[in-house]
Amino acid sequence: MSKESHIINHLGEEREHYMNSVVPPIFQSSIFSFKDVNGLREGLKNEFGTPFYTRGHNPTVAILRKKMAALENAEDALIFSSGSAAIAAAVMSQAKKGDHVVCVDKPYSWTNKLLTNFLSDYGVEYSFVDGRSPENVSNAVQSNTTLIFLETPNSVSLEMQDIAAIRERVGEDICIAVDNSYSTPIFQKPIDLGADIVLHSASKYISGHSDVVGGVLCASSEIVQTIFKSEFMTLGGIISPNDAWLLLRGLRTLPMRIREVEKITREVLTYLEAHDKVEKIFYPMLKSNEQYDLAKKQMTGAGGLFSMQIKANSMSDVENFCNNLPSFLITCSWGGYESLLFPTCALYDSQNYGSTTLPWNLIRFYIGHEDPKSVIEEFENAFKLV
Numbered sequence: 001m002s003k004e005s006h007i008i009n010h011l012g013e014e015r016e017h018y019m020n021s022v023v024p025p026i027f028q029s030s031i032f033s034f035k036d037v038n039g040l041r042e043g044l045k046n047e048f049g050t051p052f053y054t055r056g057h058n059p060t061v062a063i064l065r066k067k068m069a070a071l072e073n074a075e076d077a078l079i080f081s082s083g084s085a086a087i088a089a090a091v092m093s094q095a096k097k098g099d100h101v102v103c104v105d106k107p108y109s110w111t112n113k114l115l116t117n118f119l120s121d122y123g124v125e126y127s128f129v130d131g132r133s134p135e136n137v138s139n140a141v142q143s144n145t146t147l148i149f150l151e152t153p154n155s156v157s158l159e160m161q162d163i164a165a166i167r168e169r170v171g172e173d174i175c176i177a178v179d180n181s182y183s184t185p186i187f188q189k190p191i192d193l194g195a196d197i198v199l200h201s202a203s204k205y206i207s208g209h210s211d212v213v214g215g216v217l218c219a220s221s222e223i224v225q226t227i228f229k230s231e232f233m234t235l236g237g238i239i240s241p242n243d244a245w246l247l248l249r250g251l252r253t254l255p256m257r258i259r260e261v262e263k264i265t266r267e268v269l270t271y272l273e274a275h276d277k278v279e280k281i282f283y284p285m286l287k288s289n290e291q292y293d294l295a296k297k298q299m300t301g302a303g304g305l306f307s308m309q310i311k312a313n314s315m316s317d318v319e320n321f322c323n324n325l326p327s328f329l330i331t332c333s334w335g336g337y338e339s340l341l342f343p344t345c346a347l348y349d350s351q352n353y354g355s356t357t358l359p360w361n362l363i364r365f366y367i368g369h370e371d372p373k374s375v376i377e378e379f380e381n382a383f384k385l386v
Helices: 003-009 037-045 059-071 083-094 109-122 134-139 163-170 221-235 241-252 254-273 292-298 315-323 372-383
Strands: 076-080 100-104 125-129 145-151 175-179 197-201 215-219 278-282 305-310 328-330 339-343 362-366
Touching: 003 059, 003 241, 003 254, 059 076, 059 215, 059 241, 076 083, 076 221, 083 109, 083 145, 083 175, 083 197, 083 215, 083 221, 100 109, 109 125, 125 134, 134 163, 145 163, 163 175, 215 221, 241 254, 254 278, 254 305, 254 372, 315 328, 315 339, 315 362, 315 372
Parallel strands: 100 125, 100 145, 145 175, 175 197, 328 339
Antiparallel strands: 076 215, 197 215, 278 305, 305 362, 339 362
16 A cells, blocks of 8 residues: 555544544534543643644544645644635744745735735735746845745646755745645645645645635644644634545545546647647646746646636637636636636736736636546637637
8 A cells, every 4th residue: 555545544543443434533522521620631731632622623633634744744734724724824823023924926815915915014024026936036035034935836827936946045944835735745745845834725626526615734743833822723713523524535535536637637738739729828747838847846747727828809708718618617716526717807807806917818727527528629619719
């Protein structure tokens, strides 16, 4: 049995304690009792490691923590109610009043808002940089820089950062956090490359069924316990036992799901690369990608998410193209069984995201578990309308 399979199928599941149940039980309890007052006293001392109050420790959540930490080659992990909650806890744990954060210039929208609309009010400084060059990142470091926040690849233009090169340039004293939602630990392990904190929107590939929202933070025991005692327990962005169980269920099939959608996506991309109405495709593992060598260096795969600019005369053409792909649901996110698309033209005049510098003819696609020939046929028919 491979290490990956052992972690996903067995680690943390002490079945003899749960009546030999094959599937982990859902401990749908907010509180846990003790035999005597001394037991309560000891529980109060160790909310991190003892089932005391589900806000701090729950046995179902604990199984997921162990699996995610092991998959990322981390010492420990925390599970949150959303990816945004995990990101906020990570950033807030490393950046206090007077500190400076270096962040890639096209991060997840809520990461952007955390820095620009929230933490800036509390005296945290920040700089956004083009992270495709390690020199840009290291050159942005100031005497008060405490955190470098990377997202490799990011989720729209799929730009990557060389984690190992950045670590070498900035030294060991500055914390590096990496959003690894795109690759998952199946295709990329940032801690092995020099990261201190790894983050996930578990709503994506880890869930795999588009039915739960969650977040993951993986790091050293020291970092995890520090965050647990402060941001995690104080802000209370915890996941429910039921949602943790859903993520455990999704995790069972993560390796086969992400590898299967990558196989389908590669076939679809072979068709799209040759189409005369495609202006540019953004996908790490395409040889035409300017960062292909970096992708091969620090990733072992790329899954089913890619972006594409089409040759169109107007936003109406783009909308018409998107509206005529019947297998693709027009929405956000990715990582489930269904195919999805998100056109950046929807951001224009949007009050939710504000202004955007993304081109209006860019569309983000996620290929689900589809027949690639059917997907290609739908693209062919939609291109006739542009």
